[in-house]
Amino acid sequence: MIDRTQEPFIRIRGLHKRLGWQEILRGIDLDVWRGETLCIIGPSGEGKTVTMKHVIGLMQPDAGIIRVDGIQVNGLRERELAPVRQRVSMLFQNAALFDSLTVERNVAFPLLEAGLRDKKEIKERVRDALEVVGLSKHGDKLPVNLSGGMRKRAGIARAIVTRAQCILYDEPTSSLDPVVSDVIDTVILRLQERHGITSLVVTHDMKSLFKIADRIAMLKDGLLRFLGTKEELRASEDPVVQDFINGRAEVDF
Amino acid sequence: MHTVTEVIRIPGRAFLHFISYMGQIAFLVRDLMIAFTNHVWRLNLVAQQIVSIGYGSQAVVIVTGAFTGAVFTFQTYAKFKDFGVESSVGAIVSVALCRELGPVLAGLMVGGRVGAAMAADIGTMKVTEQVDALRVMGVHPVDYLVLPRFIAMMISMPMLVAESISFGLLASYLVAVYGYGIPAPWFLSHMVDHTNQWDIVIGMIKGFVFGIIITLVACHQGLRAENGAVGVGIGTTRAVVISSLVMLIANFFLSILLNYIWPLGNNV
Numbered sequence: 001m002i003d004r005t006q007e008p009f010i011r012i013r014g015l016h017k018r019l020g021w022q023e024i025l026r027g028i029d030l031d032v033w034r035g036e037t038l039c040i041i042g043p044s045g046e047g048k049t050v051t052m053k054h055v056i057g058l059m060q061p062d063a064g065i066i067r068v069d070g071i072q073v074n075g076l077r078e079r080e081l082a083p084v085r086q087r088v089s090m091l092f093q094n095a096a097l098f099d100s101l102t103v104e105r106n107v108a109f110p111l112l113e114a115g116l117r118d119k120k121e122i123k124e125r126v127r128d129a130l131e132v133v134g135l136s137k138h139g140d141k142l143p144v145n146l147s148g149g150m151r152k153r154a155g156i157a158r159a160i161v162t163r164a165q166c167i168l169y170d171e172p173t174s175s176l177d178p179v180v181s182d183v184i185d186t187v188i189l190r191l192q193e194r195h196g197i198t199s200l201v202v203t204h205d206m207k208s209l210f211k212i213a214d215r216i217a218m219l220k221d222g223l224l225r226f227l228g229t230k231e232e233l234r235a236s237e238d239p240v241v242q243d244f245i246n247g248r249a250e251v252d253f
Numbered sequence: 254m255h256t257v258t259e260v261i262r263i264p265g266r267a268f269l270h271f272i273s274y275m276g277q278i279a280f281l282v283r284d285l286m287i288a289f290t291n292h293v294w295r296l297n298l299v300a301q302q303i304v305s306i307g308y309g310s311q312a313v314v315i316v317t318g319a320f321t322g323a324v325f326t327f328q329t330y331a332k333f334k335d336f337g338v339e340s341s342v343g344a345i346v347s348v349a350l351c352r353e354l355g356p357v358l359a360g361l362m363v364g365g366r367v368g369a370a371m372a373a374d375i376g377t378m379k380v381t382e383q384v385d386a387l388r389v390m391g392v393h394p395v396d397y398l399v400l401p402r403f404i405a406m407m408i409s410m411p412m413l414v415a416e417s418i419s420f421g422l423l424a425s426y427l428v429a430v431y432g433y434g435i436p437a438p439w440f441l442s443h444m445v446d447h448t449n450q451w452d453i454v455i456g457m458i459k460g461f462v463f464g465i466i467i468t469l470v471a472c473h474q475g476l477r478a479e480n481g482a483v484g485v486g487i488g489t490t491r492a493v494v495i496s497s498l499v500m501l502i503a504n505f506f507l508s509i510l511l512n513y514i515w516p517l518g519n520n521v
Contacts, residue, residue: 110390
């Protein structure tokens with residue numbers, strides 16, 4: 001259920017970022033409403049992940065404002081970001097599971113670090129999170145023994161176990177087979193429907209995009225090229241947008 | 254004109270790199286101090302690191318200490334024999350092992366083994382986004398990755414130095430007494446007479462300082478690793494090279510300072 005009555009959960013205004021000599025973002029304005037799934041698309045290297053990393057304070061902008069659930073993220077020091085990171089969690093492109101910990105211990109990690117000491121509650125919450133992503137039988141495995149799709153699902157379990165209000169997904173279905181991709185999409189949809197989780201998803205997977213997105217933002221040349229619903233995206237007359245979603249390239253050999 | 258510019262630019266750039274590096278180390282020390290004041294020790298991680306650093310370095314430190322003591326005795330005996338003071342070999346070997354050879358060689362060996370491992374472990378976590386994952390979960394990387402290694406190193410390093418010295422002295426005794434036939438009481442009495450507790454304290458202090466150097470340099474290289482496996486490799490190499498050089502330079506100044514406080518030669 002998307003809630004447009006309150007301030008957007010994520011509000012980005014005038015986001016500028018330069019990495020080295022390259023100006024990645026040149027003034028992005030974006031809102032993500034509570035309970036909404038917003039997908040960011042665009043060619044590689046256009047700043048999709050960079051935008052996402054600003055939301056959770058992994059990067060600081062050169063200019064602009066980022067607010068998450070009313071908290072201004074930019075300008076906060078690393079140790080001051082805890083309130084934001086209690087509300088928002090993130091699935092990394094390669095899941096970023098800790099190699100030395102089993103799946104169960106990876107999923108329990110954020111609970112233990114948040115100071116939860118009740119072993120029974122930790123066990124229950126880990127079990128629930130693994131159940132949501134269909135990994136109940138693989139809790140005792142090390143990440144190295146998991147397939148790509150299982151690693152992604154374990155990453156999602158770790159992201160949802162803290163009951164964060166918002167999850168950022170960085171290419172959740174990249175390098176996965178179509179069936180596993182569909183499982184991941186279903187998990188994202190289920191989290192939105194059952195728990196009202198706000199999602200910001202960076203993706204190149206058009207099938208996934210049309211399944212999970214409420215709205216879509218396209219970045220091109222450091223600017224927002226398109227922002228709208230799936231229907232508006234399909235109906236867009238912008239040739240850059242159409243070329244991108246249909247996978248067309250103008251290449252002279 | 255161009256050459257003059259280059260002459261200024263090259264050392265200038267090196268100087269700026271040095272200042273930048275020292276600044277980064279200073280920030281790491283600041284974060285480490287904050288981590289200390291938070292009183293979250295993660296004792297299980299500290300214990301794991303003590304096993305990895307302390308227990309895992311046993312063979313390296315024992316072999317280094319023993320063979321250093323043995324070869325030093327072998328070389329010293331040959332010269333001391335010319336002066337008819339071969340029974341004093343124990344004294345010179347003992348003082349040299351306690352004050353210099355024990356801590357420096359143990360430091361270099363542990364720096365090579367543990368420093369490389371620290372830089373590679375943390376560097377791999379950095380380039381696979383595991384460090385960012387820690388941050389996203391509200392865990393400061395210095396609290397979780399650096400502090401336990403730092404504490405473990407503080408505990409382990411003086412012990413490893415003591416172990417290195419002990420095995421060096423044992424090897425020296427075996428070579429002198431059983432190899433060259435120096436009477437054991439002579440060897441031991443000279444060794445004990447010319448070695449006092451401050452020689453041992455100096456070795457421990459140096460081990461402690463070298464532990465700090467290894468941890469700071471290695472963790473810093475790990476935390477700034479980028480560009481995948483190549484970056485981790487570069488960081489690991491740099492960790493060993495920089496920590497070794499800094500230890501050798503620091504040892505010189507530490508020797509002067511500690512010798513000023515506890516002068517050599519006031520043992521009898």
